Structure formats: structure tokens, C-alpha cells
Amino acid sequence: MRRLTAPLVRCALALGLLLSPVACGAPAQSKVTIMVPWSGDEFDAFYTVVEAFERGHPGIDVEPQVTRALTQQLDAAVAADAKPDLAVLPSVGAIAKYQREGVLQRLSVDTGDYVQPFRGLGMGTGNGGSDVYAVPVKADVKSLVWYDAATTKKPPADWAGLRAGHYSWCLGLESGPTSGWPGADWIADLLLARKAGVEAYTAWASGGEDARWDQGPVHDAWTAWGDLVGGARKNASTTNFKAAARAMPACSLGHGALSAMSFDAARVKRGRYLYVSPAGRTLQVSADFVGKFTGNESADAFIAYLASTQAQGMWVNRPGFALSADRRVTAGHYADAVQGAIAAMLHSPAYTLCFSAADAMDPDVSAAFYRAVLEYADGTAEGPLLKALDKVQDALGPARSTSPPLCATP
Template sequence: MTTLTTTPRRRKAVGNALRARLCRLLAPFALLVGLTACAGSGEQHVTVMVPWDGQDEFGAFYSVVKDFEHDTGIKVDVQVTRALTQQLDAAVTADAPPDLAVLPSPTAIARYVRQEDGAKRAAVLQPFDEKTVDIGAYLEPFQGLGQVGGATYAVPVKIDVKSLVWYDTETTGKPRTGSTDALSSFAREGGLGWCLGLASGPTSGWPGADWIADIVLADAGTDVYARWASGRLPWTTTAIERAWTRWRALVGAPTLKKASDYGFTKATQAMADPKPGCRLAHGARSALAAELQKEPRFDFVAPSAHAPLEVSGDFIGMFTDDNPAARTFVHYLSGAQAQQTWVDAAGSSAFSARAEGIGYRNAVQQRIAALLEPASGHPLCFGAADLMSPDVVAAFYRAVLDYAGGDGDAKTLMSHLQQVQPSPDGTDQVPRDDICSDPT
């Protein structure tokens, strides 16, 4: 739980929010012990579970929360946890979920819609009506990714572009494009190293998984990418195996070996080190270390015009159906005013999935946001790992670490991953036809 108390008004708000959460958690026992202290406050409350604890991400979200509380009088209890999936699962199992929670992927959305309740299936996520969410105001592919069976169960609140390569403008010339071939030549000719770290706690390996998915998308195209990401194309397919070997050739075996147990944050921070070292990094701006984000000398290069881009997003879903304040908050959060507040507060590290009505003040942010527009000609494809079942994702990340460390060749690792891959008709995999947008 993150608490910010700088004024009497905010201390009162936080106290009310804490009381609201305590009441929700103790509600199942109220009839047994005669609990009455929660009644009579007269205030509306909404609880929301989020995974952001950094100054930039949480600070931007909290700016929206403060505006909402001021405009509506509804108090928001923000529950902050880095172990969101585990805590949310525990809360759902205990029948004491938060009103709202941030979900990291369409797979998570579908899983909670199809959540098993004993011997029967019961929807845990509650659908949004058109009065709450205008899903048509959002960019593709984000419109469909929050839907299951035609109903909208989640709305994107923050998105980013993963297919970017960052470089130091003071020590490095600008790469021609972000294509694998162009970057390989650029790095080789300039003697430039990649700032790459794969260690990231329980999700170690994810930076490599994103990069490999990016190569699949660039080399094989949106159709192959979408079929692979949704479990309809085997890992043993030549295009998938080739992406791994292309990654090793681009980065270099020695760099991969070091990266297998090198921290992701340390690797991005190394770009800001004035001593000679790595000068290139791959990934979304919001994922990079705060020190790197604030350095004006860093710029990015994207794939060539009309090349597909890998994107990501955080969605918010509703887990209770008896709190109108929750719908009010989602309606507010998904609107242009709140999205603009979020973008402004986040500086250059957050982007909105709304198609219109959002302005970007930072020049680098403006260029990234332009890539998301249909007029750019770039098809947008959601991150592959975010579309896979939890078991496959864990195996994918493990394979990345093994491959980087030299413990296995691509062909053997792909065979192992295929053994973990569930049937596309199974409940653990959700084949989708809306993974990629079509800007034409």
C-alpha cells in the first residue's frame, strides 16, 4: 500500500480510503461479529489495485486520482503491489476483490472472464456498458483486445511502443533505421555495444522475449506473428527459430552471455555512464531506467516506414458489480481529460490509446505518439508474450536466459517450448484475430 500524506485534506482522504478497504476485507465476517463501524460515513469509495510503484508511473496515475477525487468527491483507495497477479488471485479466491484492477494483457482479461468457480465457470470480470466506456474512441488493436465474446471487459489506460532502438546522440551517430540488418551493420561498423540486461526478478528474460518477438514481426510479417503469438503456429517453425539466431548475431554472443545474469535496470543506466561502454538499447521508453528517460541526449530510431511495430498496454477491469463509483472512475479514467492529465504528468514515458484529443508536449514523445497513428502506415501488433498462457510465458523467459547463457541451441529450445504450448482450442490459450491493426 502506498500512502502519500502532505496535507490535512489528503490525510483525511487516505484515512477514509483505508477504512473503506478494511471494511471490504472484513465484510464476510460482519454478520458474525456485528461489525458496524463501517457504516454511516456517507462517502463513496472505490478501490483499485495497480502494479506501479515508481515515481513516474505511480505519480502520473495519482495525478489523475487527485483530479477525480476533487471533481467527484469520490475517494479512491489505491492498492500498490508489484505482485499484482498473485494478490489479485488471492483476493478473488477470498471473494474480496478490489473494485478495479490493472491487467497487463488480453490473456489476463480473458482468464478472469472465464475464471473457474468450483465446478462451474463464472465471470469474475464485469462488462462495461457503452455509457461507461466508449471503446470506439480507441486505436486498433486496443479496441478488441479488451473484449471477450463481443463484450468490453477492460479498457486500455496506458500504452507504449516496444520496437524502438535508443542511442546516445553525443557519442553515436544516428542509425539509418531500426531494422535488424541496418542495426547489425551500424553496431559493427561503429564498434558499438548493446546495453542489455535480462535479469529482472521473477520475470527475468522478458527483455529478450520482447526483442525476439520484434524480430519475428519484422522478418516474418504480421500474419506469421499473429498466428505464433496466439498459439496457432508452432515454435519449431523456421521463422521463429531464425529470429533467435538473428538476435544472437545482432547482439553478439559475448554480450548475450553477460546479459543472462545482468540486471535490466543496470544495463539501461549504463548508457548514461560517461565512460566508454554500451551505446545502444532496445525497447519501450517507459521500460527504460528513469535516469535514461531524463537524459535529453538520448534519442530513438524506429523501423522503416510501414514496418509493423510491437506495442504493449495496461488495461483496467472491474471486479465488483455493486459499486457505481467504480464505473464512474473508469468512465473518468478512460476519458480524454484524464488521459491528457496522465500523459502530461508522466513527461515522456506514457501514451494514450485514444485515437483523438490527446496532445504531447515533449518532442520525443510526439514522435513516438505519431507512430501509433494510422496515418503513419505502421501496423501495430500487441506484444507476443502478453498474449501467451502463463506456462508458455514462463518457459519462453527461461529459454531466453538459457539461450543467452549458451545453455542450448535454438532448435532444441524451440522443441521444448512446443511441448509446453497448449492446444489453440484449449482454455489456457486464447487465439485472436485482432492482435494486429491494419492502417490501410
């Protein structure tokens, strides 16, 4: 309504004079609805981009629909034929799911300047293909171990050294509807670090018949995580992830993406919080994607803007530590040097980037994975939990028959 104030005043005057309906030249407004899971700094950063888009497109209003239970809300909206125009999709598994259901629209957005595996997210094209069904609007590198440089010496940059060091871990697994994901990410990192890790990781994340949970590399990675964190598992299932990160330096180390750690931004910029990457040259990455669910043409304009270098460059310098997978948004675009150095890892051919395993799995398998992590932290032996996960996987079948690459070199 804010843009219509002046036209409506003119219209009222004309109606008063002529006592008959008139066309008053008010600009036609088009509304774009977008379902998002963000709050706090993340939402503020996103809304800065929304406002910039609306200034350049005065005929379009973007209406965010905020929900913490995005997957459940989106499923309900799809079932009720009340889909939003756009929605944030939290994983490549979700992209595959909605495309299989025939509700995700193909996009005419050029993602050629995005690094792999973020480019060409069109399932069923065999090689990543030219069909694009989702755009990564902000990315993350998850394979990082954080420490307070004022109180803790730089830790070893490998899992064996971290295990031998007997560090205390800031471990929290509670995170609303997706509680358990911090442990799932950690187990995935430990699998990637093994010999032939990428091959085993890809088979596991894709639900391959030869990738079992209760034996081999997946079982070994699971127990390695339990040994590594040790006593930190106590109460972890009910401790919020961000609260655990804020406990540093009472605990020595934390694991995860910078955007998830809830560090004070000023302290990060001053180099108070630093990281090592024990995963070596294979990094676990993720992104928040945006997909389209209706034929609203104004939604095409907004999603193209979200994918643009202009919007990406704006977003990364707002609070929240977002990263961009767009090659044109270089480390020099980042006002924070630590954030920029992590972004440079995304763009370097020295690294192999792998989407989070849980993100690539069928959403029902991911949910079971997260629950098993919580039960394991509470003291349940891994054997029955992993056998149960094998049964879930067998019932649902492979997550992706054809797909873009799960792992790729930028």
C-alpha cells in the first residue's frame, strides 16, 4: 500500500469531482509469495535484498511467508493446491522430491557462473544438465572446526590429531524440527576423510544397495564420531546448537559452518574466532535454494534477481555470514576476511565439494538419520539404530536415480 498512497489520493479527488468511476492510473501491483525458514539476522539480510528488488521493480511486491517448519508447511500447501510462488528448499534431496512430484517449475535462469556442484540443479538430466530447477541463494562450508584464538592454541587440522588431543567439544544437537543435524554433518565429514571417502559417501547419500549403515565405512564413521566427542554427548540432544557454540571457551572446539555458530560478528572480524579444516581437500557444503511452484511471471523476475551478482554481493555483506557460490562474487567482495577466506575455498579447484549427505537423502531418510543421532547421544547403542536405518533406506529405495553430481571440483 505504501506505493499506492499518492495515486489513491488523486483517485479520491477525481471521484469527488466527477461522482463516477474513473481509471486513475494507479500502477498495477503483482504479488510474489515466497516461503522462507529464516529469522533474525538471516531474515534481515534476505529482506535487504527484497527491498532492493522492489525499488528496481515498483510493480512487484514480494511477500515472505516465514515458517520454521518449512518442509511440513510446503508439503501441506502443495497437497492443498495452495502453493507459494517460490519457496526456499533446504537441500538437494528436497529439490529431487518436488521435481519427482511434478510440482517444481523449470527455471530460465543462467547458473553458468556458479561453481559446481551448485550449478545446473536439474534432476533427471543425467549430467547436471542445462535444466535448472533451483537456484542457490546462499551457500555454506560445513567442514570447519572452530576455536577461540584468545584461549585455545590452533588445534590439529586432522581428525586423528583432534581425537588424540582430548579436546572438549561444544556439542548441541537441538535445532527445532531438524534436531540432530549437527551430528549427521559430523558423521558425514568423518566418512569423507576416509580412504575412498568420496565414493563411499556418494553411494551412502544416494541410497545405493551396497552402502549399508550398520557395517563398513558408515558404521566406522558413526563410531568414530562417538569416540571423538566422548562425554560431550551427555545432554547434547536437548542442548541447542547455537547455545553450545556460544559456550566457547568453556568448551574448546565447535564444528560447523560459520553462519551456524552464532559468534559475535565483531569478534570474528577481529580474528577472535578461527578455524581449521580437518576434512582436508574434501569439503562438505550446503545451500539454501529457491524453487518455483507456480506460473507467476513476476516470480521469474525475483528469482533471477536473487541469482544475480548484484543481489549475491549485497547478501554476503549483511549480518549472517552468507557465502555465495557465484564465481563473480570473489573473496574481495567480503568485508570480513575470515568469511572471505572460507568463500575462497568454495571457488578453489584445490578442493572437492560435496553436498551434505543428509541433504541429498530422501527427506524421510534424513529425518530418521537425525532421530538416530539424538538417540545415540542419549546412550542407545549404534547397532540397533543403524540396522533400523538400513530398513528405512530399503523401504524407500534410492534417493536419486539420476541427478546432478553430489561431489564436484569447482
